[in-house]
Amino acid sequence: MSEFPSTHNEFSSSNDPAVGGIAADRLRSIIERVERLEEERKGLAGDIKDIFTEAKSAGFDVKVIRQIIRLRKQEPAEVEEQETLLDIYRRALGM
Amino acid sequence: MSEFPSTHNEFSSSNDPAVGGIAADRLRSIIERVERLEEERKGLAGDIKDIFTEAKSAGFDVKVIRQIIRLRKQEPAEVEEQETLLDIYRRALGM
Amino acid sequence: MSEFPSTHNEFSSSNDPAVGGIAADRLRSIIERVERLEEERKGLAGDIKDIFTEAKSAGFDVKVIRQIIRLRKQEPAEVEEQETLLDIYRRALGM
Amino acid sequence: MSEFPSTHNEFSSSNDPAVGGIAADRLRSIIERVERLEEERKGLAGDIKDIFTEAKSAGFDVKVIRQIIRLRKQEPAEVEEQETLLDIYRRALGM
Numbered sequence: 511m512s513e514f515p516s517t518h519n520e521f522s523s524s525n526d527p528a529v530g531g532i533a534a535d536r537l538r539s540i541i542e543r544v545e546r547l548e549e550e551r552k553g554l555a556g557d558i559k560d561i562f563t564e565a566k567s568a569g570f571d572v573k574v575i576r577q578i579i580r581l582r583k584q585e586p587a588e589v590e591e592q593e594t595l596l597d598i599y600r601r602a603l604g605m
Numbered sequence: 606m607s608e609f610p611s612t613h614n615e616f617s618s619s620n621d622p623a624v625g626g627i628a629a630d631r632l633r634s635i636i637e638r639v640e641r642l643e644e645e646r647k648g649l650a651g652d653i654k655d656i657f658t659e660a661k662s663a664g665f666d667v668k669v670i671r672q673i674i675r676l677r678k679q680e681p682a683e684v685e686e687q688e689t690l691l692d693i694y695r696r697a698l699g700m
Numbered sequence: 701m702s703e704f705p706s707t708h709n710e711f712s713s714s715n716d717p718a719v720g721g722i723a724a725d726r727l728r729s730i731i732e733r734v735e736r737l738e739e740e741r742k743g744l745a746g747d748i749k750d751i752f753t754e755a756k757s758a759g760f761d762v763k764v765i766r767q768i769i770r771l772r773k774q775e776p777a778e779v780e781e782q783e784t785l786l787d788i789y790r791r792a793l794g795m
Numbered sequence: 796m797s798e799f800p801s802t803h804n805e806f807s808s809s810n811d812p813a814v815g816g817i818a819a820d821r822l823r824s825i826i827e828r829v830e831r832l833e834e835e836r837k838g839l840a841g842d843i844k845d846i847f848t849e850a851k852s853a854g855f856d857v858k859v860i861r862q863i864i865r866l867r868k869q870e871p872a873e874v875e876e877q878e879t880l881l882d883i884y885r886r887a888l889g890m
Contacts, residue, residue, distance in 0.1 A: 533663070534887040540660045541674060541888070548655050548674075554646045558639055567633045568628070574785045578636060578793070579643075595764045601820040603826070605770070631794040637794070650789040669880045688886070690859045698731070698863070721816075723853070730850045731864060736842055738864075741839045748832050755825045758818070768826060 562572050581589055657667050676684055752762050771779055841868055847857050 517723055530888050532665075532883060536663060537665060537670075537884060537887055538660075539658060540656055540663075540665065541670060541677070542654055543656050545677070546648050547656070548715050551646055551653075552750050554642050554649070555739055558642050558646075559787050560633055560642060561639050561642070563615075568635075570627075570632060570635065570789075571782070571785050573784055574789055575632075575636060577782075577786055578795075579639060581790075582636070582640070583795070588635045592761065592767075596767055598762075598817060599822060600771075602817050604821055605768075605771070624729060627788060629791050632789060632792055645801055664878050665884075666877065669877055669884055672877075672881055673884055673890075676885075676890070687856070687859055687862075690856050691862055693722060694855075694863055695866075697722050697727055700863075700866070726853060727855060730846055730853075730855065731860060733846050734860075734864060735867070737839050737843050737846070740803075741843075744832050744836045744839070747888055748836075750827050750890075751825055758825075758882075759819060760817075760822060760825065765826060767827075769829060772826070772830070773838070787879070793888055 562575070564577055566572055657670070660670055661667050717741055752765070756762055847860070849861055851857055
């Protein structure tokens with residue numbers, strides 16, 4: 511029964527009240543920590559959105575800024591190679 | 606030309622070096638702040654993953670914990686209503 | 701009780717066997733049609749993957765092909781404007 | 796140069812006009828086939844949406860139907876095990 515913490519059972523004498531044979535406090539702690547971190551992630555997503563709103567107000571193109579951020583994550587040599595290929599493919603297609 | 610910050614131009618006398626008529630420092634600041642926040646988000650995603658790894662090691666079922674977290678985000682009355690309907694639909698389908 | 705089809709109830713005299721007051725056949729039909737369409741979608745996703753595998757075998761760069769497909773969805777004027785801005789931003793950032 | 800199809804080059808005598816050393820017709824064929832399949836996928840997504848609209852009009856709860864579809868994809872034994880665990884965890888948390 512891998513689903514049940516082996517160190518806790520119905521007869522557990524630890525301080526963790528076991529309900530139905532599981533470590534209730536441990537489970538609650540896990541869930542609350544995940545929820546807290548998810549809240550923080552949502553906060554960061556909001557902060558990022560605010561910066562893009564600021565960028566737009568300042569007259570920048572948000573889609574282009576996102577493209578810049580993607581390019582900065584890649585190696586310069588890789589970016590250059592892909593841009594060369596993109597040019598070749600476009601010319602081949604008459605674009 | 607909404608893409609160009611109206612308060613900055615090639616003849617700008619501010620401290621912000623304008624390149625091609627845009628506020629380079631402002632653009633750099635926007636990009637670096639977004640990158641920093643994205644790094645933090647990635648860090649949080651890693652922290653959440655670590656907690657689920659811990660949960661699994663402690664014998665918990667991670668999929669069920671995720672379901673618990675989803676349920677806790679809903680109103681109890683809504684959860685109950687949906688569970689009632691789920692039962693009805695399953696019975697109707699012979700599941 | 702908006703969840704229960706108003707035209708079907710426990711005392712329905714139609715051919716649709718009502719279980720728990722709902723139109724079981726209607727529900728089953730809805731679910732099976734969705735499942736069939738989802739299967740087709742999965743099939744198409746597999747076909748697309750196969751074409752990219754073929755492209756790779758033929759020596760093409762799959763990431764660049766995806767970029768071409770994205771570009772073809774946009775208006776040429778929009779593509780050109782964004783590429784101009786991308787160049788300006790890159791120069792401003794010294795990239 | 797793995798990016799360039801080895802069987803096609805600028806001096807290719809095949810019927811495929813090679814532009815910049817690449818097999819233009821082959822590239823075009825790949826792209827158009829992917830675009831066609833993506834169109835079909837979009838069509839199917841629309842069909843699925845229409846069925847859910849129909850389900851809603853008929854008085855069904857769309858979220859619950861989606862849950863039914865998820866459950867039908869799993870093995871019955873797996874569903875039962877997860878529901879048992881969900882009950883245990885909820886009781887442990889006093890939900």
